[in-house]
Amino acid sequence: MGRILNKPHYYDGRIYERIIDPYFAKVRDRISEIIPSRSKVLDVACGTGALCFRLAAKGCEVIGVELSLKMVEQARLRQEQGKIENLQFIHGDATRLEEFSDKAFDIAIISFGLHEMAQDEGRKVLLEMKRVAKRLIIVDYAVPQPRRLAGITCRFKEIVAGWDHFSRFKEFYRLGGLNFLLKEAEIKILDRERIKKKTIEIIQAR
Numbered sequence: 421m422g423r424i425l426n427k428p429h430y431y432d433g434r435i436y437e438r439i440i441d442p443y444f445a446k447v448r449d450r451i452s453e454i455i456p457s458r459s460k461v462l463d464v465a466c467g468t469g470a471l472c473f474r475l476a477a478k479g480c481e482v483i484g485v486e487l488s489l490k491m492v493e494q495a496r497l498r499q500e501q502g503k504i505e506n507l508q509f510i511h512g513d514a515t516r517l518e519e520f521s522d523k524a525f526d527i528a529i530i531s532f533g534l535h536e537m538a539q540d541e542g543r544k545v546l547l548e549m550k551r552v553a554k555r556l557i558i559v560d561y562a563v564p565q566p567r568r569l570a571g572i573t574c575r576f577k578e579i580v581a582g583w584d585h586f587s588r589f590k591e592f593y594r595l596g597g598l599n600f601l602l603k604e605a606e607i608k609i610l611d612r613e614r615i616k617k618k619t620i621e622i623i624q625a626r
């Protein structure tokens with residue numbers, strides 16, 4: 421998978437699992453509904469693996485790729501405790517997925533990864549996902565955000581995540597969010613829906 425780097429944040433690992441994972445539980449319910457059981461799935465920028473565990477529980481064969489070592493360690497700890505076999509976590513950079521052949525997966529997912537990547541990094545990740553999977557599920561903050569409390573809460577969460585993180589979120593937002601990135605990577609949108617008071621968008625694509 422090329423260079424092994426690290427992308428640490430103060431909240432990676434246990435803090436993310438305790439505070440952020442529960443906040444996104446409903447989003448993962450919906451993603452899990454969309455994915456047929458027994459699919460072969462790549463979860464890009466998988467964090468603590470919360471979605472991977474759900475998909476593995478419904479019989480999918482899952483690989484999670486993640487750049488932050490603390491996130492991967494937390495995911496592997498939970499996997500060992502649960503003795504789950506149809507799941508693997510790889511510490512690596514999703515801009516270079518060269519160990520996977522073309523269309524090796526039924527589905528590649530990225531959830532809440534693109535808004536924290538620089539534009540060029542996000543484009544490379546999407547191009548790699550398009551290469552290795554037959555279908556894509558791309559999930560992130562909707563742009564524009566609703567002006568109501570729900571939209572303000574999302575922005576507040578991004579500020580708390582730290583200045584670097586917030587700067588990249590602002591850049592993602594300024595460019596036009598997923599619409600811009602998907603167009604740039606020539607990804608064809610098949611279906612889209614907004615959930616959690618229209619703050620989050622789930623896109624199915626190829």
Ligand SMILES: C[S@@+](CC[C@H](N)C(=O)[O-])C[C@H]1O[C@@H](n2cnc3c(N)ncnc32)[C@H](O)[C@@H]1O
Pocket residue numbers: 427441444464465466467468470485486487488491512513514515530531532533536537541545
């Ligand atoms: C906000 S978290 C989302 C985690 C998880 N997908 C979720 O839905 O909760 C974004 C994750 O993207 C990871 N990440 C950022 N750039 C990456 C890259 N180039 N390759 C793999 N993971 C990356 C970060 O380390 C972080 O864990």
